[in-house]
Amino acid sequence: MAPGARPVATDSVSELIKKCQKAASSKQYNVALDIANTAVQAFERDRSVSLQTRVTLLDLRTALHIRIEAYDQASKDAKMMIRLDRADGRGYIRCGQIERRKGNRTMAVTFYEHGIKHVAASDQYSQLIAKELAAVKDELRVMTLLSKAKDPMTTLPLEVVEIILSNVPYKQHVQMLRVCKAWNRLLCSMSPLTDTLAFPDAKRPVTPKMLHTALKRLREPRRISSRHVTAASSEILARHLQFWHRLPELQHLEIDDKWIPISDLPLSRYGLRSIIFGAETAISFDLVPAILKDCPNLEIAQFKHVTGSRRGETYLDRKSLQLQSENLQVLNIDVHAPMVVEFEHTMLFSGLPSLKSLSCMGLSCFEGSVATKTVDLRHMKQLEKLELERCTMPLIMLPPSLRKLRFTEIIFEEDSLQSSRLALPRRPRPEYTQLENLESLVVYDCPVYPMFIQYPAKTTAPGRLEEFIISTSEDAVPIYRVLFHTGWSRGFKRVHVKGGCVEDIDHEMFLEHCPALEELCLDSAKITGVFITGLLRANPPKLRKITLKNCEQVSSDVVPWAKPRGVEVRLIRGGQELRGRRVRYWD
Structure with a gap:
């Protein structure tokens, strides 16, 4: 065929391949590519063309695309070769060659490894694939050795660094301080190290030296957690909590040790939104309403070890006590056995309209006629979780917003259950709340099943x-x-x-x-x-x-x-x- 001549559509695929190879050897790549395209169209019409011939033709067209640097078209043909015959090594070789030319050596390694997996070891292309794989890995090794490592903390924009670090736990921030001086300076100037004092999952008690190091990093304390600290460290932290002028920004306070005197802390000076006193921190029941009053912005309050005012006290009469907080959403009061706190059924919880979660242990309502007692929680329009344990309770009027309800070791003094024993007149059956949003109900180790749950179950x-x-x-x-x-x-x-x-x-x-x-x-x-x-x-x-x-x-x-x-x-x-x-x- 004369130079520049176009292929004849009636030629066989084998003849077209020979003409294409001849044009390519003469460096007439565009002419060769036209012939290859005609041959591809021919074997798409003629299904009798063997699989080996099809792969050969695609291999030839891929080589032509590589010559003219049309890598996207070359990649499509090379992947088609693999789809036609996974056991033929030429497709993997071409894919690896293209990725290397594009500078993506990691992807080239992936194609070569797939080739070694699918091509038989006895195949003529198997050794070539292994050789190319070793060469690419050597190139990657040399590039790694000669490349200069870049510090992501200095390379990335500060806004991106802050987003990344915001998803890293506090403990990991402390560990990253040891990476290098540059990281140390950067981390010590950012949250959470500048606004949080905590020792999560400490494997040993926090010594005064460890505490002083953490205190030096604090600039505007917003979160303080005292756990696993020694007596000496607790004394140092207590002094800071009493006299530190930066504490008005404090929003979260968690104390779980027996050394810090809670009654001496000026909680009214803090801007607390969350306060948690753990099982190791004993707090008098009389301090609970005072804390809620002194911290008007409080949203979470957990008191996990409530005691009496005097040592050894087992009974507290607080029938005139009322808990008040407009913003409180979570309240947890655990009165440890054997102490019991008696409250007035119309008083204790009447000042908590925004509560979403209420958990109490050791509260009782003894005094008064059973037929006249009702703990009404319907004013808590947002209450979703109620947990009571080791309590004595009368009839409870529940809000319809409840999702989780748990009663453990509760003695229910409802008139519908007790009137026959006490010879009291029955009052008209109240309108029980229809608990249509309830998702979890637990009634465990209670002598009787509460009627204010039984009747809604029948009608809801x-x-x-x-x-x-x-x-x-x-x-x-x-x-x-x-x-x-x-x-x-x-x-x-x-x-x-x-x-x-x-x-x-x-x-x-x-x-x-x-x-x-x-x-x-x-x-x-x-x-x-x-x-x-x-x-x-x-x-x-x-x-x-x-x-x-x-x-x-x-x-x-x-x-x-x-x-x-x-x-x-x-x-x-x-x-x-x-x-x-x-x-x-x-x-």
Whole structure:
């Protein structure tokens, strides 16, 4: 064919390949590329062209694209070679060659490694791929040795550095101070080291030297956490908390040691939004309302070790006490046993309208006629979480916003439960709150089930309640069965029942009334393997896990029997998990 002549469409693919090679050897790359394009169109029409010929033609066109530096088109052809025949090494070689020319040696290594994986060791191109891979790795090694490392702290814009460091924990900031002097200077001038004092997860007690070093970095303290400190360090920190002129900016204070005297701290001088006194920090109950009053901006208040005013005191009469805070959202009061604080049912919580979470331990409402007592929390329009433990409570009127409700070791003195024993006149049944937003309900180790929960369960439409945990006695069996016949049970996903009220026949109740059940835990239930087999043979659609604790009559054979049915059964007795080896239950 004369120079510059165009290919004839009627030529065979083999003839076109020869003409293309001849034009390429004469450095007529554009003519050769036209011939290669015609050949590709020809073999797309003619399916009889062998796979080897197709790969050869694409390899030739890829080489031409590389010659004219059309790397994107070359990359498409090279990848098409790999898709046509993964065992042919030419596609991997061309892809690696293109990436090296583009300066992307890391991607070239990836293609060569894929080639070694898919091309047979006996293939003629296997050794060439290995040779090219070694060459690229040597190039990368040399580039790494000769390149000058750049400090990201000085290379990146300061705004980007601040965004990155804001996602790094405080402890890692302290560790990064040792990297170099430049990092030390930069980190010591930025948050959180300039506004936070903390020693999270300290493996040894914080000494005065460690404390002084951290105090020197503080410029505008906003967060102070005192944990794992020695007596000497606590004394130093207490002096700073009392007399430091920079503390008006302090927003978060956490103290969990027994050395710092809380009553001596000028909390009213701080701009606190969060205050946490841990289990090691004893605080008098009378200080709680004073702290809430002195810190009007407080949003979180947790008192995890509340005591009396005098040592050894076990009873406090605070019926005239009222907690007041317009902005408080989270309140936790843990009165440690054996002390009990008695409060007036209409007073204690009436001044907390913005509360979202309330957790109390050791509060009791004894005095007065049962028929006249009601703890009304309906003014807390935003309350989502209520947890009470080791308390004596009358009727509680709950707000409809509740999502999580937990009662542990509560004695409920409701007139509907006690009037027959005390010979008191019954009052008209109150309008119980419809808890349509409730997601988690726990009633654990309570002698009786509260009526202000039982009646809403009967009348409230099936809602969001997914978690239900209850411990029952033999006297509470009727109430337990009634609860599982209410609309609430239709949404149960996680159920935990403690007590001997569950029997073998109750598997029908779970199947009928708990269609969304995913996890079931039974503790001390009077069941046998019949309960498990009856439950699983019905193929409940969502059940995935069953935990049996101290169920003595259940054989360990149910564990391997349930596994092929897609349900994990855990059998725990005496703190040890049992695994059966034999299967006795056949379908």
